[in-house]
Amino acid sequence: MAEVKKHGETALLVIDMQNDFIKAGGPMHVGGGQAIVPSVIKAVQVARQRGIFVIWVVREHDPLGRDVELFRRHLYGDGKEGPTTKGTKGAELIDGLVIEEGDYKLVKTRFSAFFATHLHSFLQNNGIKSLVVVGVQTPNCIRQTVFDAVALDYQPVTVIVDATAAATPDVHMANIFDMKNVGVATPTLEEWCRSSA
Structure with a gap:
């Protein structure tokens, strides 16, 4: 039986760093995504x-799109390979990111990592009280996950400002501004690395 790795009270949520979102030409390409990979x-x-629990939050959809939002259903079925379809290259993590033993993978089908998933109970069962968030994209999956985390009283909630991205820098910064206004910490990667968090 594998030994369960002990973690502190903080988890890093790595959100949607998948080929279909990050690679140029991908069906859900996020303009700023490639730049944040390093x-x-x-x-x-x-x-x-630091012993922070790494949780990989990814979208994976049914090939027929039966679990995707209504506004995206037209991208699936009829012989079309929809975005982040389970088992496709597009659903895989971008090169350079690897799920290691002791990490955890959570599949979602909506913007928030908390919506219709077991994330909250999983975090509680593992003693997680604070969250650090990286990935794409700021106005959708990052923002909705962060606002749900704030509503569920995770403290602190941190968004690393230069390890998250949106279609444009203006959209990204407007959403960072909104998250900051509800008490979310928004350090740069360098500032976060220097901190003890």
């Missing part, structure tokens, strides 16, 4: 060094 890799490395 920062996300570094955040994961630092988290592991």
Whole structure:
């Protein structure tokens, strides 16, 4: 039986760092996604060094799109390979990011990692009280996950500002501003690495 790795009270959520979101030409391409890959890799490395629990939050959909939002259903079925379809190259993590033993993978089918998933009970069962968030994209999956985390009283909630991205820098910074206004910490990667969090 494998030994369960002990973690502190903080988890790093790595959100949607998948080929279909990050690679140029991907069906759900996020303009700023490729630029943050090195920062996300570094955040994961630092988290592991600090004993922070690394949780990979990914979208994976049914090939027929039966579990996708209504506004995206037209992208699936009729012989079309929809975005982040389970088992496809597009659903895989971007090169350079690897799920290691002791990490955890959580599949979601909506923007928030908390919506219709077991994330909250999983975090509680593992003694997690604070969250650090990286990935894409800021106005959708990052923002909704963060606002749910705030509503569920995780404290602190941290979004690493240069390890998250949106379609444009303006959209990204507007959403960072909104999250900051509800008490979310928004350090740069360098600031976070220097901190004890």
